[in-house]
Amino acid sequence: MTQATASADAPLASGRSSTWVRLSRRTEAPPGEPRRIGYVYILPALLVYGAFVLVPFAHTAWLSLHEWDGVTSPTWAGLENYRSVLTDPHVRATFGHALVLIVFYSLLPLVLGLVLAASLSRMRVRGLTFFRAVLFLPQVVSLVAVGIVWKWILGPEGSLNQALRGLGLESAARPWLGDFGWALPSIGLVGTWVMYGLAMVLLVAGVQKIPSSLYDAARVDGAGPVREFFAVTLPGVRNEVVVVLVLTTTTALRSFDLVYVMTQGGPGTTTEVPSYRLYTAAFQTGQAGLGAAIGITLAIVIFALAFAITRIGERRAA
């Protein structure tokens, strides 16, 4: 770390010492050396990014410090909205529900993807591309369509209950999305179904780039499938695991579509997630400031988690 800062400081120091050196260097600078002209190249993208991401973000942050019903003029509220986010049991519970969803959106797909990837690494499957495309399909379908279809499947007369009754499991059949205990796991499992294709495609790609000599060596050393998985496959796809975790946890924390389409946060408030509460606060109940505060908090949580996951992944790799 210290070494890196020192070397980064060196050219700066020399640049500062005399201006004409920098001027002459600019014309002769080797390719890849940072030049100010670079900012002109990123300007168009930066303008778009600024107008559609940075400015709205700043506006949301400003709103989160106010009490605003969406109609009359906002009044200053300081950190009151953030206090509500942290102390209101109703709002806090939504973050708890999001954590439950991480298990379903992120951990389960990762485990499934790893199992699939590991088994594919041990055998050659005919028509692999076909299976991969089929398993990836849920990822491509719009979440609203996914929500509507699963709403039918999970309905009181839906195919899941019919199947259960057909198997003689009458007592297991229930209105899944209207059940206080099962609604959130039901939505979570739909999330698993959507996300595992992504996890699998990334992990299978990762497995395929592991040199087969490593597997040969492991087998020569007498490793069984389990040992082989932990010694060769898992270390080989570490970067892919990090990517999968970052993408899926972000999706889990942001999830809105499935809840909106399938349960509207019900039954009671058992499936309310931060994004859904944000939506109702900002657009239905005239608490735009609270909605903004939830949004900012959520962004911070997502950023922190993504950062932590990448850091842990890098540290292990080092």
Place this chain on the structure above:
Amino acid sequence: MNVPRTARARIAAALALASLAAVGTLAALAGAASQQTTLVVQDGEAGNDARIAAFKQLDRLFEKAHPGVTVRRISKSFGDLIKTDALQLSGANPPDVSHVNQGLPDMGQLVKAGLLTPLDGYAKRWNWGARQSAALLALDGRVTREGKIGRGALYGISSTGDLVGVFYNKAKLAKLGLGVPKTFAQFEQALAKAQAAGETPIMFGNLDKWPAIHEYQTILLALAPRGQVARTVFGLEGTRWTTPAALQAARKLKEWADKGYFTDGFAGLGIDDAINRFLKGEGVFTITGTWRTGDVAKALGAKAGLFLMPSAVRGRPAAAIASGGLAWAIPAKAKNKELAAQYIDFVTSERAARVIQAAGDVPAYVLRGKLPAGVRGDALAAWAQLNKTGSMVGYMDWATPTFYDTLTAALQEVLAGKVTPEGFVKKLDVDFLKYHRQ
């Protein structure tokens, strides 16, 4: 916020209508002479074809009566209207006339922000009090400057009427050997008898959360003292939800759920699915709004009817959730207020009512004369009766800006036994008193 009705199903229709409107605008621009005036009218009924057809007919009649005036109609879905109206009406270029949703969270907030024009002067000039009862005008348009509803100046008036009643399958009821229930007790006996005969007594699905408001409030209105619920919805001084009637109604709702009077698995069933099954002949009753009358008439024809839930007290007239359809209002920043007022005067007139009734809808103005047969006639008769007895009550979720969320979540909890009826009414009061006593 008599929420989604069929809000989502309307979006597709809204898009289609929007593109039609665009074409219409181009045509209007091309043919416009310099002295032409264009009146922009916005409604929130996209998807309700009968109602839109009647409105368009009225637009043409208004144009005929006012040479040089072109009415440009913008139809939005209910959901689109209520989510965008605050921003739109505070902008520099709002429509001349716009539908506004009644209730404290919508119209109340708009008035508080000074975005609507008071209509009392026009109401006096054209004697709107002779067209609609004082109770209906209070429901649809009276708001105080602080945004409290049910009293204050008039800001909106509606062309049509909506009420929540009990639709029933005539053939099924006859097979059970029953007539239309005349008392609440008779209705409960009918439920028991239907269930004993292996029928689903009430088709109901609560996955969308709001339908339980209709079931609960319909029971509450049968049990509560006259006028109590209406006053509480308006948040009048001294009102609260921890009343014996509200508690008793919550117990009754739970009792019906426990006895299996509602569709199996109603907690996980969408309301559209539940009503579609009623339209296909399943179940004996369903409690919903008259905005579904057209669907019922089309699917069940002469086999269907509608009645108001009778009161539990002998001799007391039936009360029901009822209000005008979305109310016409003039934005404070509208450019052409006089012409806008003339338009509103026309679309709420007796002549307009004939057009609306002929299109198969319920006009707010109660017309004399013979009623059509079937469920459409029942809806008109029920509307006339409520107007006569003054027993219309606003939707409970109008009570505070957050009441829809509080009420719908609490209803799901009480239906599932997660909260007791006592806890349920207390939850309502916490939200209600926090807003109205602060």
